[in-house]
Amino acid sequence: MLTFTQRKPPNPETAVTLILALTAQERTRSRHRFETENGEAVFLRLPRGTVLQDGDILQDETSDVRVRITAKPxxxxxxxxxxxxxxxxxxxxxxxxxxxxxxxxxxxxxxxxxxxxxxxxxxxxxxxxxxxxxxxxxxxxxxxxxxxxx
Missing domain, CATH: 3.30.70.790 (UreE, C-terminal domain)
Structure with a gap:
């Protein structure tokens, strides 16, 4: 399972492997398992208190896989x-x-x-x-x- 531990600032030029659409409440969960739109399980293990914003980019702890966070309607x-x-x-x-x-x-x-x-x-x-x-x-x-x- 991909585990995202690093948050990078938004950058539309950054190539990402996955998009993770989260509600406002879900973006407050710094340690949580989510599924991407294509059903892939990902785990967030970010510093406690992290609140993700639309466009944030997360980096997997062991690979070059990046995910872009989007604000889900x-x-x-x-x-x-x-x-x-x-x-x-x-x-x-x-x-x-x-x-x-x-x-x-x-x-x-x-x-x-x-x-x-x-x-x-x-x-x-x-x-x-x-x-x-x-x-x-x-x-x-x-x-x-x-x-x-x-």
Whole structure:
């Protein structure tokens, strides 16, 4: 079984043998067995606390085999607001609940939750169900990187 122990930064030019599509929750599992889309078993043995990002490249511990991580589309809520302050207020309330949130200038994304949907709608926000790649913030104190400039 391939065992990936090293994480390399994203590089679209890097040749990879495999693609591993993972949900946001799966990308937080630093030590786990997964199957690729073609059914090949792979094992991640990365430093604890590693959160993988879309595009990361992992190197097998004993061979030149590399796998590219992709963010697998999954059901999420996309939250939009009429004003920036309303979106900021929603981010504040979600943060108070320690909910993983993807934060962009014009929307927030989170895993579906009916209680949170009601709260957000009561705050005057629009909540839309979608199936897309979900890339929540990794946290202010983690040893992780993001791929976007802020």
């Amino acid at each position: 999954e059901p999420i809520f996309t939250v939009t607001a009429q004003t920036t302050i309303d979106l900021l207020r929603a981010a504040y309330h979600l943060g108070n609940r320690h909910v993983p949130v993807e934060i962009k200038a014009t929307y927030l994304r989170l895993s579906p939750d009916s209680v949170l949907r009601i709260m957000l709608e009561q705050l005057g926000l629009e909540v839309k169900e979608e199936t897309v790649a979900f890339q929540p913030e990794t946290g202010a104190y983690g040893h992780h990187h993001t791929h976007e400039s802020h």
